[in-house]
Amino acid sequence: MQRNQPRSAPDAPGVPARRAALQLLDAVLRRGLALEQALDQAAQGLPPSDRGLSYAIASEALRRLPDLDALIDGATQRPLPDDAKARFALRIALVQAMCLGTPGHAAISTVLPLVDGGPRKLVHGVFGTVTRSGxxxxxxxxxxxxxxxxxxxxxxxxxxEDAELAIAAPPPLDLTLREAVDLDEAVSLLPGHARLPAGTSVTELPGFEEGKFWVQDIAASIPARLIGAGEGKALDLCAAPGGKTLQLASAGWDVTAIDVSESRLARLRENLERTGLSAKIVTADLLSWHPDEPADAVLLDAPCSATGIFRRHPDVLHRVRPSLIKEMAELQGKLLHRASSWVRPGGTLVFATCSLEPLEGEVQLERFLAHHSAFAIDPVRADELPAGVAAGADGSLRLLPGMLAEQGRLDGFFIVRLRRNA
Known part of the structure; x- marks a missing residue:
């Protein structure tokens, strides 16, 4: 008969959140997962406060990873392997003490249980060396x-320079307004837009329960804005989590929203219910799905590397490789080709990616136009954009993190509006 295995002692207060933060960093840096994708498993069973703390620690560590590693390497005789648990523990302890306001004794005492044996002494020593040095x-x-x-x-x-300034702190909160709401501290950069300070609690804002607005970065709101108001049929491709579907529905379109992820579409269903808007939702792979008839407007916010939203999702700075960018660009080309056949003559096709990679933007557009003579760029007008932002010479729009710096900056996007002439 086997003897019962001894039970491990329960974690001391504060340790579970740090253990989850370590798992989050491991998921991003070693396994290439998105931070939010890894959160549910890493923080399983944790109360909301610990879940939020683990995410905050991991996110801030990813914002400052090269600089944290430089401090660690400067305090060790031999560099620690990139995937060493001791390095991960030190990243977590140092970012708390140096960025998140955690007292030094609490920052180190809550990570030491994550490291066994000799590395525990190493972690304690390196942390002390770095913090005592000032x-x-x-x-x-x-x-x-x-x-x-x-x-x-x-x-x-x-x-x-602009990108480094953009990752220095979490970005402000942008809302797309369905109707006017009196919001303290809000600034508006476009009609139907409100920008609030970072950390604002969305659910506590007036008008949330009544569905008067939804969260949507102003850059992400521009693709649907370029389609404008209408009464015809519109397709929102790769629709989840649904901000653009809500925009099109509120602008009068008869919207069909398609996405391959049923779980991500659940958020869209919730927002449709909260706002009282309506849209037909389809769970399908766009590489095999097709509509019954052409649409007046098609919006393809295509899957991409998401490097343009690095200030909100700093994990992309560390897990996105050139191979992924190439893979995403190939998928975008296929989707754009299919989507083009779903636009009626005279209709509009808007293509967008939240990427800072030319292969997922300018190069993609060049390749498309070379093989689709029925389409031409419908230039983005100045009155469709925030003051201080302008379309390029060809009429397409490249948004960069240095734009609107004094107002809180923009996410990186490439957006083009195309008109089908035949």
């Missing part, structure tokens, strides 16, 4: 080298 993290943070090299080649020095 070292600080640079402000703004440093971009990871592979990202800086790639973006510098595409956009130059200014983009690197």
């Amino acid at each position: 070292a600080t993290l640079p402000d703004p943070p440093t971009l990871p080298d592979p990202v800086a090299i790639r973006w510098h080649a595409a956009w130059g020095d200014q983009l690197i």
